[in-house]
Amino acid sequence: MNVFLNKIRPNVRALVPYSLQHVEARVKLDMNENPLDTPEVIKEAVIEQLQHREWTRYPELVPQRLLAKLAQFAGWPENGLLVGNGSNEMLKTILMAVAGPGTRVTVVQPSFSVYQQLVMITGAEYRPVLLTPDLQFDVEAICREACRSDLTIVCAPNNPTGTQITPTAIRKILSSTSGLVIVDEAYYEFSGMTSFDLLREFSNLILLRTFSKAMAMAGLRIGYLLADPQITAEVAKAKLPYNLNFVSIAAAEAGLDHIELLQANVRRVIELRAMLTARLKRIAGVEVFPSGANFVLFRTPLPGPALFESLFAQSVLIRDVSKAPLLDRCLRVTVGNAEENEVFLAAVRKSLLEGAVRHVAEKEDNPGIL
Ligand SMILES: Cc1ncc(COP(=O)(O)O)c(C=O)c1O
Incomplete structure (x- = not known):
């Protein structure tokens, strides 16, 4: 050994x-x-860009054009956005900035297993809250834990159960805590529900989104977060430089151009x-x-x-x-x-x-x- x-x-x-x-x-x-692959016109736009670029060069440190397009698409200021190598990277970046020994993180169970994995690695105290037996969010129980936590993570809709949670329930959780709340909206496009409107009201809300599901680009690893610009600026310090390669930047831009x-x-x-x-x-x-x-x-x-x-x-x-x-x-x-x-x-x-x-x-x- x-x-x-x-x-x-x-x-x-x-x-x-x-x-x-x-x-x-x-x-x-x-x-x-x-199940429906990225449309051909998007792939062609990306390939065209790649052919006319020097691969020897780093990508932009801050992908300005992508951020501008994303800000317009999402309706949120550029300085409140952070893009990365999948939303998982954004999750890890938030945890690096927030969680560690002596902090508490509340996570709904059963949910996306990467939450628990990353929380445990930080050395933070992992506080699971079970769904109800009929697999609904137990909002009261989440609030009880969230009020004693530095961070609470809710997946909306939840993986692997598909359970929805209304913005009204998310509002309750946000109001119950002096900690941050991540709402992982990896699948929100399929649900017709988002907590986006709460961003203006709650400066402790961080929304996580991805290009891996509705945007059909899992292979390109693109994700982003939306949050209050002051929180975003602090979380950004935990991000690696050049975390998004130029293939992914081009693909994300082309996807937004053909949304x-x-x-x-x-x-x-x-x-x-x-x-x-x-x-x-x-x-x-x-x-x-x-x-x-x-x-x-x-x-x-x-x-x-x-x-x-x-x-x-x-x-x-x-x-x-x-x-x-x-x-x-x-x-x-x-x-x-x-x-x-x-x-x-x-x-x-x-x-x-x-x-x-x-x-x-x-x-x-x-x-x-x-
Ligand atoms: C809830 C949830 N969040 C995030 C991800 C991963 O997203 P990304 O590919 O953007 O890292 C997944 C992937 O299955 C997921 O189920």
Whole structure:
């Protein structure tokens, strides 16, 4: 064993790494990616820019043109915006500026696991607050913890449950605390809900957004935050210089230049979600939770790993989230295109049928167990 391992902080060594195996599958619905690829005109605009630029040069330290476009798109001043290498980088930057030993961070559970991972690394005290048993936000419980926390993180809509939270409830949380509140709006475009209007009223609110989901650019790693300019200026000190490369800057600009194409695709994904939800509900034994995002959480009579494996054997990859608190027998499926959704639904039907048959057979083998 490497004798220097003791130099890695104990709270880091205690962590289980955030790991996902990169596995191939015919239908890949495990990462909440946009099923409709970036429109060609956007790709062409980016490629054109890249061809006429010297790659030997650094990108801009402050991507002014992108910030101007983003400010116009979001309706928020440039000095209240910070862009980075995915919204995850922005989250890490905020935590570096805010969290550390002696601070408390409240996080809703179950939610995006990167929150807990990053909070633990900072050495801050991690304060989880469970959703209610029917997977709604427990606003009273969040307020009770938030009022004693330096930072509270709420994912709206929530990953992996798809649960929505209204701006009225977010207002309550913001009012309850003297700490900062991050509202992660990674999926807000699919929900028709945003806490944006609260930014003017609450100087403790930080909104996180991404180009990875509705904007169909997960591979380019672009995210941003919106906050009071004074908070933004302080958080910016924790950001690495040149954190956004010029390919990503060009892509983000081109995406904003053609926002109407991306918004049309978002409307299509919302339709596909409605179809997927309705069809999934019709399968006997399946409980589907309402979702404001581009994924759907569902529960079946089978154990999560069993259904996951059975679907994977049919080359359909989704996410087994059944180990998370409150999510026994639950899995999360990303809304795919029409064809992918069909394959997924057929695979679920087949798996449940086979699983049900096996369960009956097991029961017959074990008549003593009632
Ligand atoms: C809630 C949430 N926030 C952020 C992210 C990651 O965003 P980005 O790709 O911008 O780092 C994800 C990705 O799945 C997510 O589910």
